Amino acid sequence: MIKITADSTCDLSPELLHTLDITLTPLHVLIDEEDFRDGINIIPQDIFKHVGEHNRTCTTAAINTYEYEEFFSQFVDQYEAVIHINLGSDFSSCYQNAKIAAQSFDNVYVIDSQNLSTGSGHLVYEAAFLAREGRTAHEIVEKVQALIPKVNASFVIDRMDYLKKGGRCSSMEAFGATLLKIKPSIEVTHGKMAVGKKYRGNFENCLEKYIKDRLQQDDKIDKSRIFITHSMCPPETVQKVRGWIAQYTEFEEVIETSAGCTISAHCGPNTLGILYKTK
Structure with a gap:
């Protein structure tokens, strides 16, 4: 074994x-x-x-x-x-x-x-x-x-104060993003973490746009499994995310998991990502 x-x-x-x-x-x-x-x-x-x-x-x-x-x-x-x-x-x-x-x-x-x-x-x-x-x-x-190399991993962050406290953005960047209601997406590319598209508005509206962006244009998605991973997002928000995913791609498994201490320490509460594989 x-x-x-x-x-x-x-x-x-x-x-x-x-x-x-x-x-x-x-x-x-x-x-x-x-x-x-x-x-x-x-x-x-x-x-x-x-x-x-x-x-x-x-x-x-x-x-x-x-x-x-x-x-x-x-x-x-x-x-x-x-x-x-x-x-x-x-x-x-x-x-x-x-x-x-x-x-x-x-x-x-x-x-x-x-x-x-x-x-x-x-x-x-x-x-x-x-x-x-x-x-x-x-x-x-x-x-x-x-x-x-086939794993597609990304998250949307609702608030910037945890990134600021962890030294991953400046006080001015955090203040500007909060003032303008910007919710950045964080993407893993070639083993490195980078800021992707920046969404603007309330968290749920940003999540809807993010899911559309990730799933609508990607015809190489492996539909066997997708994870919805989040840090303390309300159940009703996660349920909406499930619905938005279903609009664009029908996965065999949709698995919800909670982000552990590492993601939570660096990104804070109300962080959510969809993580799937490509062909």
Whole structure:
């Protein structure tokens, strides 16, 4: 049997993780001087309370090499191989640390997802199904790596204060965007995060335009699966998003997941993305 593991940043739901026997290793979340573990002793709601209500500083930090060695050691004797899928190497040193840790074992394979959130979650999901089919470790690694450039990942951000506090935009940029009701889309392209189209208006209207832009013009969409991943968006908003998706593309699976601490710490509440594959 092959064991599939991943960083906590893949943002798959607890139900999916349990069903597919996927185990996560948590990133560090730093609130001022306090060190927490993503999904273990801190959740996004805690971050929003610390940052939004108490104006504390929140950052994230990579899993170190020793932690990866300890994590992999739980599985190497029980399984034929362990395949670990990391948060993209451009976003964190997790991949480099995991690669170093994997050198201590003969049967640990580490993959740079070149993505984040359920962008990497697509790869984790796919790997778990391939493992269930009885594919070899080499086959799984090869197929997952081939899928990496086919993942389309993006988000729309409702508010700019979290980006400002994280040093990802200036106070003037945040003020101007807030004043003009600009909601930027953040896209992952070639393993790097960049600002895409900037929408203007209330959040739901911007989401509707964003979904139309992503799905209407793209005739290369793989219709097998799409993730709706968000940080504390109201259920009625998510339901509208499902309806807008259905207007343009009929996916076999539409899976809703909650953004974990990494996306939440950097983007804040009311962030929503649609993440799918292309052919």
